[in-house]
Amino acid sequence: MMMMHRWRRSGDFIRSACKSLSSFRQKHNSMSPSVTGFMNRYESKVNTFEPNAWSHQYRSFGSSSSSSALKVKRNPLFSSLESKDVSFFKEILGERNVVEDEERLEIANTDWMKKYKGCSKLMLLPKNTEEVSQILKYCDSRSLAVVPQGGNTGLVGGSVPVFDEVIINVGLMNKVLSFDEVSGVLVCEAGCILENLATFLDTKGFVMPLDLGAKGSCHIGGNVSTNAGGLRLIRYGSLHGTVLGLEAVKANGNVLDMLGTLRKDNTGYDLKHLFIGSEGSLGIVTKVSILTQPKLSSVNLAFIACKDFLSCQVLNHLDGVRNPVSSSENFYILIETTGSGETYDREKLEAFLLKSLEQGLVSDGVIAQDINQASSFWRIREGITEALQKAGACYKYDLSLPVEEIYNIVNDLRGRLGNLANVMGYGHLGDGNLHLNISAAEYNDKLLGLIEPYVYEWTSKHRGSISAEHGLGVMKANEILYSKSPETVS
Amino acid sequence: MMMMHRWRRSGDFIRSACKSLSSFRQKHNSMSPSVTGFMNRYESKVNTFEPNAWSHQYRSFGSSSSSSALKVKRNPLFSSLESKDVSFFKEILGERNVVEDEERLEIANTDWMKKYKGCSKLMLLPKNTEEVSQILKYCDSRSLAVVPQGGNTGLVGGSVPVFDEVIINVGLMNKVLSFDEVSGVLVCEAGCILENLATFLDTKGFVMPLDLGAKGSCHIGGNVSTNAGGLRLIRYGSLHGTVLGLEAVKANGNVLDMLGTLRKDNTGYDLKHLFIGSEGSLGIVTKVSILTQPKLSSVNLAFIACKDFLSCQVLNHLDGVRNPVSSSENFYILIETTGSGETYDREKLEAFLLKSLEQGLVSDGVIAQDINQASSFWRIREGITEALQKAGACYKYDLSLPVEEIYNIVNDLRGRLGNLANVMGYGHLGDGNLHLNISAAEYNDKLLGLIEPYVYEWTSKHRGSISAEHGLGVMKANEILYSKSPETVS
Structure with missing residues (x-):
């Protein structure tokens, strides 16, 4: 009182x-699809690294000790880009939407954290689903690896090339297709920026069911592909509940029309849920239908x-x-x-x-x-996030844990690391989502060895998730068994 | 005023x-899984009936005109039950949980509407996941068809045998495994009756996120397998949002442990969503983890x-x-x-x-x-529903439509049927879910011919769903293309 x-x-x-x-x-977390469909753009066995086999290092920020999961090599089954490929793309997309400019490619190759960097020589900017389909069909026939990209705001290296994949950026597909003021259902293209959708809805008296720090850049297609969580999850639920439909293009160019706008539809497997959070590995999301809420x-x-x-x-x-x-x-x-x-x-x-x-x-x-x-x-x-970056090197983990456990891992890690680093936890208390941050003056092998796999093992032991809302990306692709059973992964 | x-x-x-x-x-709608895994218990081609090829009629209520989708024949690749099979089941389940009693089988063979009826000679009552796994592994090895059954309250013929499938009823798997009063997460076995869970939660100050007419009989496993909608969907969302995890046994007996209790978990494909609403065709749900709400x-x-x-x-x-x-x-x-x-x-x-x-x-x-x-x-x-049954024959359709369309189909159908039948619509206005009911003195071919495929075509034309919350079951298994694209079905 x-x-x-x-x-x-x-x-x-x-x-x-x-x-x-x-x-x-x-x-922050947003688009981070890694590769379309049937082929892996890099080779790696789950939990089996091949440290001597990889030919490149793609980190441009921090030391080699910023993550242990990058030890992958290019899949030799993929072709390399040739000038005939570029010519073909120019034919179907037009000159200006086939980007070879080094400066623009430098940006598109680099993730927001500046921790992951690819060496793609080509970025394509399709304007519609048909163009995405044509691109993928061609790449499939030529065995060219691709990486879908949205706002490139992901934190796990999923939205940038690992090697020389063709970047397919959906930023030009940014139209609102329909909005129903009775049901609140919004249908739009995948490249719509989250904040633009929020602004559009504001004029209609509605709000998006999700909000996150990256909203000024992230795309709704990326949000869906990574099952973005964010600040409104406890109020409006996850995208599995609010996304009513989507359209996606598979690696072979086939278009999957799952763009329903219905609250209820029990007619067979609800495939769209496989795409929500699949990080682009099953196809490129091109349109989204989502339930918005009254403001x-x-x-x-x-x-x-x-x-x-x-x-x-x-x-x-x-x-x-x-x-x-x-x-x-x-x-x-x-x-x-x-x-x-x-x-x-x-x-x-x-x-x-x-x-x-x-x-x-x-x-x-x-x-x-x-x-x-x-x-x-x-x-x-x-x-x-910004403040932590200024402190120097920062190891970031995005964990889900039973709420009563989320501070225990912070304490345990403090005991383990002593004065080698500062351990901080923040996140979404209501969701049990801990953003565990370990900041130090610089990245180093000793520190990393103390953190990983300790953090993953700790999380697994408590039946938590090693990726609450950021996705696996490149960073944690090999760590999936800490959160999923072998039978499920298989 | x-x-x-x-x-x-x-x-x-x-x-x-x-x-x-x-x-x-x-x-009402609840458990209605049709068959486990890799084999179909009946043969049918989508939208291609073989009216002369079917050897049995399994309807015991109404005339042959109560539905047009039952023209299927038993898949000859399945074995028939032998006494050695019964002996094996008695060995692993105990005598009392292997049911051959005719009276009990009569009930288990018949759906709530008394419209669909199988002729199974055996019902098995496993007590835990391991027993379900053993049953399925054995049936797989012997090519015995099975049908999972919960409360048997479905309305589309999905929870009863079509022919002589072995019935696997999970009613004995009815334990609450855990409840977390901080997060509201309930973990329980699939055979828990919805109303019993509600009563349990009431003592803790919580409510289930779903409620439906059948709650006194339906099982939570069936609710999940059929993605039951019901009365609270507009308040708490669909099961895709509230089910946090589940355990399921595949047709080969392998157990899939997806029984997470986390609000956020972005580590690869979220397979549980494929099981929600798959009507048992991918496996038998044995445990469920679900987010409940404060009362x-x-x-x-x-x-x-x-x-x-x-x-x-x-x-x-x-x-x-x-x-x-x-x-x-x-x-x-x-x-x-x-x-x-x-x-x-x-x-x-x-x-x-x-x-x-x-x-x-x-x-x-x-x-x-x-x-x-x-x-x-x-x-x-x-x-x-009860009142409509008393009126005589009743053709029931469970449609999702854009809200502004849900009365138009009632009107159109009234015009089409004239004084042949009474057309009534009720349902869930906020969800766009119409329960379209056509009642007449008796079932007859002429009337059915006027209703189907007209209702399905009308729904498809308006991008609706021919099954909002009841599922496809046997009734609509062949009609899936009215609501899903060929590419998606494929």
Whole structure:
């Protein structure tokens, strides 16, 4: 009760912190498909590395110790690009949508983390499904490896070439095809940028069921292909629940029309779910049908502090950010509620927080009073990745664990690593999704050896997932058995 | 405004209409798997019937005209049951769980609608996954066809044998394995009856994310295998969103452990989604992990009438049921809301209804005042199937359509059938799910010829689904191309 004065009332702000922070939103998990269909663009056996067999190193950032999963070699069954191939693509796509420019290729070859880098000599920009189909059919016939690419905001090396794959970027396929204001069903092309869809829906009084830090760059097709989680999962559920249909092109060029717009459809296997989260390995998603939600007028945001569970030191590295609560605790929680009854919603959140205070669960907290304050709260949460990058080398793991376990792995790892590195955990408390970050001055083999496979083994032992929302990508393709049974993988 | 007096206040009732109506809840869509794995238990070509080739008729109710999709013949590659097989099963399951009793087999061979009937001579009752695995491994080696069975409440002939398949009923696998009061994740065996799970959760302060008329009999394994929709879909989403994991046994006896309990897990293909709604054709679901929801204390139920869109004549056939609103309109809607703030929730619903009245969208309505009134409202909605059965023969279709189309097909069909039959539509307005019912004095070929394939073609033309929530079963196995593209089916 004594701290009740700290629960300041919020005005009628709408959460907009994200919108003003576009400069560092070009990040996070999004598109990361690795390869189409029937052929692997690299050879690797699950959990069996061939350290002496690989001919290239494609990391351009950090040392060779930034990850242990990159020991793969190019599959010799794939052809190499020839000038006749380029000519063919120019014929079907037009000159300007066949990119050979080195500067543009440099960007397309490099992932957001600058940790993974390919050496593709060609990026194709199809304008529609038919062109994607023609490209893939041709590449299939010529045994040319391809990598689908969207906003290239993934964190696991899935959206860039590993070797010299042809990059198929769907960025020009960015049209909204239909929106039904009764059902809230949006149908659009895969290359639509998530934030653009959000802006479009805002004019209709709707919101996307997902939101994530990378929304200024990531594509809806990539979101679907990687089963992006993000900030609204606990409110609106996963994409397996909200994606109603999709269209995809298989590696042989065949188009799979699964673009339903129905809430219920029980007619045989629901194949679209295989594509959600398959990271492009089954085909390229070209269109998406998704259930959007009515926009709610009342938004409240609370920033609260607790004495235990989680340590958070990122404030040191973000300019102009201050701790919203006076005390410095070990664990902070950001809670956003949305509803339609402003007074009621605010009082409900306040009552919840007051009760938490009285029960000793919370030691301090504040409810945002206006848009600026809300922005500053979100700036902290969304700036964590940026802050960690500034600290030097950073090993990142995206884990799902039973909620009661998510701080134990942080503690265990601190004990294991001692003063070799700083171990930090943040993420999505309601989802049991921990972003485990280990920052050090530089990448080194000794440190990596202490982290991997320890983190994966720890996660597997607790029946967690070694990839909650980022996907496997190149980084964890070989680690799948830590989270899936051999029978399932087979 | 003039009708505001009709919006009576509800007390603090908890919706419990369903609980008192268990006698006629033994129905509706639930378990309906058709066959395990790699072999078809019957031969049929999609959309190509072989009317002269089938050797049996398995319908015991209605004439041969109750459906056109049953023209299938037994696959000669399957063996027939021998006494050595029965001996083997008795050895691994024990005498009492190998059922040869004719009376019990009669029930297990017949579907709830009494429209589909098999002639199996054996029902097996495994007690755990290992026994299911042993059964399937043996049947695989002996080429014995099997049909998985749960509560046998499906409406499309999917949960009973077509010919002489061995029935594998999972009813003895009915244990709750774990429940996490923080995350709300329930893990249980496939044979748990939905209502028993609801009762268990009630003591913990949680509710199942699905509810349906058959809950007194249907099994959670069957719900998952048929992707049951039901009454809470618009509130909590489909099973693709709420089922977090499952365990299944393939036709060869291999166990697939996909029994995760995590909200987020992006490590490769999420195979469990293939099993959700696959009607047993990929394997037998043996365990389920599902996200349940906190029970909300404030429940409101409104029964409202509108002048247009839908005709509903079922009140004639239900004893002791009266129209809750004084006027007799063509279209009724039942709205149930749940929340945590009783006064606020009620006022919100009242304001919504008042606004709808003022705008002329609604012509009359009443909010339930107590449990009895709520029960009587639900009795009407849940008694529709029962009432239609009493009217004589009834052709039932379970369609998904764009919401604006769901009454057009009713109208079109009325025009087409004239006075040959009564055409009625009800269902789930928010989901676009129409239960289209055509009732007549008796089944006959002429009538069937006018209904099928007209209804399927109409649905396909409007990009609807010929099975919203019931599944394909035997009834619609051959009609899949009306709702899925050839490439997808292939």
